[in-house]
Amino acid sequence: MSATTIVAVDARPLTLPMREPFEIAGGAQTRVENVVVRVRLKGGTAGFGEAAPLPAFNGETQASTLKAVRGAAPALIGEDAARPLLLARKIEERLGRLGAARAGLEMASLDAWSRRARFPLWAYFGGAETRLATDVTVAIVPPHEAARAARRIRRLGVKTIKIKIGRDPDDDVARVLAVSRAAPKARLLLDANQGYTAAQALAVLRALSRWGVKPALFEQPVAKDDWDGMARVDREGGVPVAADESVSGREDAWRLARVRAASVVNVKLMKYGIAEAAEVAAIARAAGLGLMIGAMIESSLGLGCAAHLAAGLGGFAFVDLDTALWFTRDPMRGLKLGPGGTYDLSAVKAGVGVAPSWRDGQ
Numbered sequence: 001m002s003a004t005t006i007v008a009v010d011a012r013p014l015t016l017p018m019r020e021p022f023e024i025a026g027g028a029q030t031r032v033e034n035v036v037v038r039v040r041l042k043g044g045t046a047g048f049g050e051a052a053p054l055p056a057f058n059g060e061t062q063a064s065t066l067k068a069v070r071g072a073a074p075a076l077i078g079e080d081a082a083r084p085l086l087l088a089r090k091i092e093e094r095l096g097r098l099g100a101a102r103a104g105l106e107m108a109s110l111d112a113w114s115r116r117a118r119f120p121l122w123a124y125f126g127g128a129e130t131r132l133a134t135d136v137t138v139a140i141v142p143p144h145e146a147a148r149a150a151r152r153i154r155r156l157g158v159k160t161i162k163i164k165i166g167r168d169p170d171d172d173v174a175r176v177l178a179v180s181r182a183a184p185k186a187r188l189l190l191d192a193n194q195g196y197t198a199a200q201a202l203a204v205l206r207a208l209s210r211w212g213v214k215p216a217l218f219e220q221p222v223a224k225d226d227w228d229g230m231a232r233v234d235r236e237g238g239v240p241v242a243a244d245e246s247v248s249g250r251e252d253a254w255r256l257a258r259v260r261a262a263s264v265v266n267v268k269l270m271k272y273g274i275a276e277a278a279e280v281a282a283i284a285r286a287a288g289l290g291l292m293i294g295a296m297i298e299s300s301l302g303l304g305c306a307a308h309l310a311a312g313l314g315g316f317a318f319v320d321l322d323t324a325l326w327f328t329r330d331p332m333r334g335l336k337l338g339p340g341g342t343y344d345l346s347a348v349k350a351g352v353g354v355a356p357s358w359r360d361g362q
């Protein structure tokens, strides 16, 4: 046994109301129902991970995630946290496609090891960059509310605004135009969360173009299995398409690389954990696809870890790590979004640099 041997793994719910319902094409989320994982090492160090299950994505819930993490815990006791890829393999063998549970366990183990060995996680991933500027999202709301949100976002110094669409093409165009008028200099990203057909998606882009609005990215315009439709929007729309829900693992990334049905891949830790996220990014990069880092509804713990991965690997042109802003209170201490929506990871001395506000051992 060494100081980095895992001696305890536990999980507790992280439940919080959100500031307002987060409305997207598939429905609204009103509460944060996540799980915080803690891994304790023989040397006494503890590390923390967040699992943010999204039932609509793969059926994972807070309850099933607590159960999955607790069920996998015995298999990790006695393993060395300094061997993250071996751990990731064991976790995947036990949990399969339960991406949020895998992410929570991997994150807590990586955090514990890197705290113990005193290096920041961005260094583990490669240290390509240490700063990352995120977009801020406008959910599906009426145009006047979207305009108000856009002005607030610009006042924060944030340069990229992501707009949720995919519910009703006319309403969606009105919302995007309202944001564009309220924040004319902002870079705009659209996310339809599978809400359109290819024809609808192309019609929305044409309508926006008549008003002189050209988004920088169009995320998941069509149903996740409609690869032909996605390819058509990417080819004919004049705006790069990002595959999010369509890519739920390394096999999907490889398929996307082969058939080139989109130009960008949205990488999320909660879809497949951390080791596989790095694989998805490597496959995308090798295929010449662009990279986006995204998140489910995560606190600064999950977002921080995603920021370390994206900055450490480098080359992520699209950063969507803003969900902590939706929380009624911040349950974490440590790394925070700074001016202009920037994560400055150079200040992190060890681990993710984020821990629950409750006292360790409570």
Ligand SMILES: [Mg+2]
Pocket (backbone or CB within 6 Å): 191, 193, 219, 220, 244, 245, 266, 294
């Ligand atoms: Mg998305």
